[in-house]
Amino acid sequence: MPQLTDWLPTTRKEMDLRGWDVADIILFSGDAYVDHPSFGAAVIGRLLEAEGLRICIVPQPDWHGDFRDFKKLGRPRLFFGISAGAMDSMVNKYTANRRLRSEDAYSPDGRHDMRPDFPTIVYTKILKEVFPDVPVVLGSIEASRRVTHYDYWNESLRPCILKESGADLIVYGMGEMPMIELCHTLEDKLLHHLDHRFATTEEFRSVLLKYPVRQTVAMLDEAEIPHGICPDDIILHSHEDCLANRKHYAENFRHIEEESNKLHPQRLLQMTGDKYVVVNPPFPPMTTEQIDHSFDLPYTRLPHPKYKNKRIPAYEMIKFSVNMHRGCFGGCAFCTISAHQGKFIMSRSKESILREVKQVVKMEGFKGYLSDLGGPSANMYMMHGKDLTICGRCKRPSCISPAVCPNLQADHQPLLEVYKAVDALPEVKKSFIGSGVRYDLLLHPYKDERLRKAAMEYTRELIVNHVSGRLKVAPEHTSDHVLHYMRKPSFQLFHEFKRIFDRINREAGLNQQIIPYFISSHPGCTEEDMAELAAETRELDFKLEQVQDFTPTPMTVSTEAWYSGYHPYTLEPVFSAKTPEEKLRQRMFFFWYKPEERSNIIRELRRMGRQDLISRLYPEGDSFAGGKPAHKEGASDKATKSRGAREEDRLLPSAIMLHPSLTISSHGKRKVIRPEKEADILRMPEERDSSLLPHLDSTGDPDVRANKAQIQKLISHKPSDKSYKRMKRIAIMAALLTTCPSAFAQNAWQRAGHKLQYEAEAQVSASSGNTPLWLTANRYGLASTDESNGRFRAAISRNAAEDSLHQWRIGYGADVSVGYNYQSTARLQQLYADIEYRLVRLSIGAKQRPMQLKNQALSSGGQTFGINACPIPEVRIELPEYWSITGHSNWAAIKGHIGYGMLTDGRFEENYVSPGNHYARHALYHSKAGYLRLGNAERFPLTLEGGLEMACQFGGTIHNVMTADGLMNEPIKMGHGVKDFMDATFGTGGDATDGDLYANATGNTVGSWLLRLNYHGKGWGASVYMDHFFEDHSQMFMEYGWKDALIGVELELPKNPIVSRIVYEHISTLDQSGPLYHDHTDAIPDQISGLDNYYNHMLYAGWQHWGQAIGNPLFTSPLYRADGSLDFTDNRFKAHHVGIAGDPAPWCTYRVLYSRERSKGSYTLPVAAPRSTHSLLAEATFKPERIGHFSTKGWTATVAFGMDHGRLLGNNTGFQLTIAKSGWLTR
Secondary structure (H helix, E strand, C coil), X not given: CCCHHHCCCCCHHHHHHHCCCCCCEEEEECCCCEECCCCHHHHHHHHHHHCCXXXXXXXXXXCCCCCHHHHCCCCCCCEEXXXXXXXXXXXXXXXXXXXXXXXXXXXXXXXXXCCCXXXXXXXXXXXXXXXXXXXXXXXXXXXXXXXXXEECXXXXXXXXXXXXXXXXXXXXXXXXXXHHHHHHHHHHHHHCCXXXXXXXHHHHHHHHHHCCCCCEEEEECHHHCXXXXXCXXXXXXXXXXXXXCHHHXXXXXXXXXXXXXXXXXXXXXXXXXXXXXXXXXXXXXXXXXXXXXXXXXXXXXXXCHHHCCCCCHHHHHHCCEXXXXXXXXXXXXXXXXXXXXXXXXXXXXXXXXXXXXXXXXCCCCCCCEECEEECCCCCCCCCEECCHHHHHHCCCCCCXXXXXXXXXXXXXXXXXXXXXXXXXXXXXXXXXXXXXXXXXXXXXXXXXXXXXXXXXXXXXXXXXXXXXXXXXXXXXXXXXXXXXXXXXXXXHHHHHHHHHHHHHHHHHCCCCEEEEEEEECCCCCCHHHHHHHHHHHHHCXXXXXXXXXXXXXXXXXXXXXXXXXXCCCCCCEXXXXXXXXXXXXXXXXXXXXXXXXXXXXXXXXXXXXXXHHHHHHCCCCCCCCCCCCCCCCCCCCCCXXXXXXXXXXXXXXXXXXXXXXXXXXXXXXXXXXXXXXXHHHHCCHHHHCCXXXXXXXXXXXXXXXXXXXXXXXXXXXXXXXXXXXXXXXXHHHHHHHHHHHHHHHHHHHHHCCXXXXXXXXXXXXXXXXXXXXXXXXXXXXXXXXXXXXXXEEEEEEECHHHHCCCCEEEEEEEEEEEEECCCCCEEEEEEEEEEEECCEEEEEEECCCCCCCCCCCCCCCCCCCXXXXXXXXXXXXXXXXXXXXXXXXCCEEEEEEEEEEECCCHXXXXXXXXXXXXXXXXXXXXXXXXXXXXXXXXXCCEEEEEEEEXXXXXXXXXXXXXXXXXXXCCCEECCCCHHHHHHHHHCCCECCCCCCCCCCECCEEXXXXXXXXXXXXXXXXXXXXXXXXXXXXXXXXXXXXXXXXXEEEEEECCCCCCCCEEEEEEEECCCCCCCCEECCCCCCCXXXXXXXXXXXXXXXXXXXXXXXXXXXXXXXXXXXXXXXXXXXXXXXXXXXXXXXXXXXXXXXXXXXXXXXXXXXXXXXXXXXXXXXXXXXEEEEEECCCEECCEECCCEEEEEEEEEEEECCCCCEEEXXXXXXXXXXXXX
């Protein structure tokens, strides 16, 4: 009978029994302490004990109150180690639907209150509070969150767990080798094996900077990185970049997965805030001798005596099982195994396995039955590459997907020998295989006859002698294209394996069942895929019970695709069911046999136009179904009903085979698509037949699906008559086009209530003089020049990008501002709806739209379209993102828009102007732009972007226009007919003529030519750009030369958080085609199109909206003059503008703007001496996650100081405070 001293000490009393005054290492575990080689904390503790170290374990410490559990053993000599447990704490506690599981499998009596959520973070923060100078080392599957990762439970991207916890080091993967090297390094280089020496955090970090340990992660300043940043290092997109760009986040994972599965991996670096996360390469795979040593340590194989008479569910499941190997080369997309154990199989010797079996048979309660002889996969034992030099060059995460590698020595004979040796022991009546079986390894047509024979022998041995009545396998799905996403073999292999299973059962006189596992809502899976799964499994006589919704867990290909919307290897879009409603509609097909689901399923199938599946699910005599009974492929005994287990509590079968890095596998089988073939996962079968239907299978439009059969029929029929082929194409296109409206109505509107966000904002400003320029400019008109002003703003919005995985998408928003000392007390700032189909968007309403080809926060502004004025309501058709016109090469791409709207400030203009100053009511507005990008930044560092922006004020009624003799005209109603719209669209017409005042006045046309050259360096970027403004047509082309322009330079330094972005701009508007304007007359036939008078027009009240320049705010807006005129009197100027921004902390950003402007007035109102001004803005934004014990998630506070000095704007000084809260209204 084991004594208390046979376990590692957990209390001070147990330390005293061993005669210890102090521990070398104290491990804190989120699991109960079970001294067994399947529980990671026990393995690491026993391993370090064998190295001569004094190891204590504190299991499931109380994290409430006075933290006595964290203090009771005192301070360790080396460090504290923290393990959240054998599973990710959130997966262990919650189901895929975020419901509490029925029990915690790793706690006594399954109690849920024995550990917090995210124990790694909670335990570390407590230890750092109690022992601030003691190093903390993290391990376990939860600590594998070593770089930016998606957290499903908080629905957010989170940084490296070192950042959130405050720990000093992560040991990732299987922990034996790095922990031994870490401890030896600290003892040899720091403590020198002296009992009175204790490691401090500073000393710990200093030693590891000199002697970095493989398979560890640290957060370092750039100057601290050992050997600096090397050419072989892989630099991932920064955490901040991932937050802003989901495609970059997805791209990171390919490198993470590849480096976790290489024999010769490279170091990974990721900037997070102002530091680098440094992921040191892992150790080589463990040898048989090393892994034998780990399993042969003196475990009691029992829970600690403190748990007497208590049940620990996970232990009960594995106590009579034996783990034979680690690693898995299957590479299933939804499994974390590659991030923790890698693909190389590390097998124990047969002798070590037999030694453990002989221990198991002596355990109390053993009745002759081993519950499992397995591993992450049941049948990969002793498999390896034939030629390791080939393996050394391989980057594939899998050796069997999309086909079994010819270099794989897939020999089942060693496994058969172990089975027979175990079964030969007299105490063993039967050994069962509970781990998942890779049937693709069994069915592969090996060229080596010996391998084929061994696979066939293993299959028979498995089915006849090692199945306990039910063999569990995990095909996961029936649809081949979903299985490609999952990296699983075709379902046809399951059919073949089932036929063999049934045949061997018949031959052996057995009546065993095969139980398949399936996953719903996996990325790439649609409702129709699930409906077909239900029909196919029904025809196999399965009533599915072992089913599971896909759960996005950190560090898997599927999770990255689910969150980002892009496949990490191809960066192509991937659909995922995310909302509870979408998941439920998929999941219900599992339970087609339940009466309560029948009507819902039939209704959904009819909606999808899949009446054929109704007849397959409910054949012959069913009042709901027409048609004949479906043909059955094979026969099998029907699965019996679940024995009380909740579906949500289906833990992964291979959880019984845990390892020291505390990783669990998914279903015991892994498979990955070869990188060079991964593009095929998005290629639908119809694409091989017709380019007209690239998304026939992937579309979410039910009416397209309803017409699928007819469209397919048209495609498959290939007559030689050319005219008939043309008619067929027309018919196919018509069928698709006519289905779109109803498909949109049924799908897009159903999603429109989800992912709704809110924002509330309060702002106050106080100034001496007017509010300074940069406290008012480039804020979409939400500004006042009064010395004291304030506003409150409330908005709700839904981004159409939330539907990025659908063809039809909806976005909308409403934004109301109430102001004090503003132009209007209340203003509807935004009210819009966006309807998108594929790449095209219809946008209706007033919406805050960004500038193009300029930095939104640091540029002085666009010349034609800026962000300075209140949004103008429009109806727009636009291509909002670049669309490649060169296919997948992406070397040339275009985007643009065309829109028509109305200015809303007519009443403001009427009230603002003084007598004699002109203004317009109900003026119409037209805008258009086109942009071209040349170059592919992923293949070549230079890209060139160019564009043409044009806009026009036209229509409406003009008031207070003066005639040549000084008299005031009656209001003039401008044209708004078809011709006027055409003139506005094509830029025909111009300003009023000398001879006939309004003869050709069709509107105020302005525009800009844009050009930008970008260099995309490794970890930095630079751009040079130009914005050339023109009025009407006089400088649209080179007739008078381009002497006026905004010239800018932008530098991006993402690795430097203090100064990460710099912008410099020089603006000159002095020329304006010269001071002369003459429309041709009989006497002087020459046309001189000078005197452009930028932003002004003799009819319309300048290029402004609500008193603010629509374009660049350095054109001093009329609001600053308050002289009753809406003209721009200082439009001839030179200016220098600088913008600097940085992110000195994750919770803090800043920007500084400085402008120096020197104005000569205008050609019509020149000034005697130039007027200058200096304008400054210093602004900081704070967004802490917590303040003390209070959560401040979603809150931001912005503090700004502004100043003007000079004759142009006067001397003004002001302060501004903005408090905002944003979040989700619906999810």
